[in-house]
Amino acid sequence: MQLEQKNVLLGISGGIAAYKTPDLVRKFIAQGANVRVVMTDSAKEFVSPLALQAVSGNKISNSLLDEDAEAAMGHIELARWADIFVIAPATANIMAKLTHGLADDLLTTLALATKAPIAIAPAMNQQMWAAPATTENLQKLQHRGVLQIGPASGEQACGDIGYGRMSEPEDIVTFIANYLAGQTNNEEISNEQINHPPSLFAGKKILITAGPTREALDPVRYISNHSSGKMGYAIAEAAQKMGAEVTLVSGPVSISPPANIELISVISAQEMHDAVMAHIQTQDIFIGCAAVADFRLTDIPTHKVKKKAGLLTLSFEQNPDILKTVAALSNPPFTLGFAAETHDVEAYAKGKLERKKLNMIAANDVSSSDLGFNSDRNALTVITKNNTISLPAASKYALAIELLKLLNNEYSANQNNKKSK
Template sequence: MLKGKKVLLGVTGGIAAFKAASLCSKLVQQGAEVQVIMTESATKFVTELTLQALSKHPVYTDTFDEKDSGAIAHIALADWADLVLVAPATANIIAKMAAGLADDMLSTTLLATEAPIMLAPAMNIHMYAHPAVTRNLAELAARGVLLVEPGEGLLACGYTGKGRMEEPETIVDVVKQFFARQEQRTALPLAGKKVVVTAGGTIERIDPVRYISNDSSGKMGYALAKAAAELGGEVTLIAANTRLAPPAGVRVLSVESAREMYEAALGEWSDTDILVKAAAVADYRPKTPADRKLKKTGETMTLELVKNIDILETLGKQKTRQFLIGFAAETNDVEQYAMDKLRRKNCDLLVANDVTREGAGFGIDTNVASVYDANGLVTSFPLLSKEELGLRIMELAASRLAGAAK
């Protein structure tokens, strides 16, 4: 399944480096061409000769040890790779990548490559949970670096918890899925499909200069619209309060309030194939907005609010053939609330996230999410850039739509 794929395997200095030999072997068995870069620390755990024998290529460890006088090794390897896989990825290499340091063969190559990068972290449970590591991983995810989350279990240090590098078989499966997604994107699975995405936080006017809104930046919705267009869809983006530039090839309808967003969505609804309801719509609005700026008249002010139309629920009741995707931003009991919302609003898929988690939520470039359908959890996505998450969600929707059409 990996025939002809070029994987540059980076091995760093942790006890999980012993798994790199098995990982290299399994990638080669699947048809991949593998070249290996090891850090000096990695050679303390597994020898260069081992990985040379398994990859059938010379192993690189020293930036200045040029094996071919006709090429600069770290540039040649950076250009050669279809995917750079760092397994294990220690806290040290993660920090170097986040800071842009290039002080050895691997970090220099990582800085030079334009190929996708995938990390399989491995470290002590407390190191993995440290705020600096969490921050660095969020920074890398925002740049599009992919993460194979570590597993849980007994660690070499004696602790039990999250931090052990995923098993080689699992990492190989993730690599296969990565290349399968690349091919699927090339095939344009949403060609001929009309996709409508709502994004941003709605504004409910109190008076001409004040309003009620929320913290939504619109980044997730814009990423979904961009993804749908890249997958071949005919995309309409209904955008509320946001300062983002429209994605290329996407038709944009600008709205302000929940009522305006509902009317815009309803106007597109009849011939829509997929509606992605990613906007953060205000639940309530002022009952009587003032037509002039309100003046201070006392120590307190009473503002009467009335309920807005529930766009997702209303369209969910009206749907016939449309595929409906809802979003739920929660702070606790995520699965319980997600399943309840999915059923009440007749969604086909519900994307939920805990906005209190590091790297998830409003206004940032990353997210962590789980997707549910009527049968429960479909899949959980690790920390990803919102653009990558948008692609994963739209690919899932396209596959569901294709399955329903058969």
């Protein structure tokens, strides 16, 4: 069980999505977690405390000053008890309170009193989610290290369609399990243990690029980068297990390809470009995960360049921009790009998203040897036109699952927008 003996403190605020929380509690317990629940007064209008007590096996907490708690300081007891504090649903009101450090009830007081990581699963009307105030609050919470799960896109209780639906209970539990597995030094969750929504991409064709490219300097030497291809290969494997027909265009790597996918091996950026363009017209989704060289030698010598005294001057020209070319097609597939940066990661990624007219971009910081290039682990900041979502450090395969779920939400919304025009 992924959450064996982990103490999960679940905070429930007053949104219609609170009706999902008994199921959320059950799923946490099924993974071995100990669960205690704290509710706001408004949450009790949407879900029964008795139902939550029955499924959790623990008394439900609501009062800031509980006479039954040790020294009537129940909030301190709970704050110390928790390994992680999950707030689901997290309404716009709760997010605003957390941002500004308000503590006018038990839930918000716990958020200030605990040293445990805090994860929020936002749930609200799509217009409230898109409001500038909510966006600013979310950015401040993320800056403080608050984890974000969702929201998902779809039809809402009010009849609107868009982002704001609380993530499904199984997705929340998987996210927390992956986070806690990454936070501790326990053995990583195996690929087989991770929840794959098996039909998420049924009938969809996905083309993925992975790995580095090599640009020849002469018949013997080349320039390249540190990309191992592990992230792109993880995405390819996960997408195939989630029902997609996957084509993987890979630069030179030392890892075996996933089963049941079409692998196209290339060396240079030009070869990768040509392979992508030869297959792109039939694809629904394009994921550009490869670390493609921006430049190549203008004229490649036909013989090995010999050592000479003095400086060696080389002339370079730009390689074709695969992401930009795909996104500029007259009928482009849904396009997700990657941005590997060493500083100002989010700013550079947003610029790339806008400049290349992508649907999504996943940015990662490769300045540390612990994450990114050559590592088995990664962390991503996923950016769309209206949202910025942080996926905390986890195995690349677990991260691929979470990224593909976000991609599916964006892809579905994109398709719905096309149909409505």
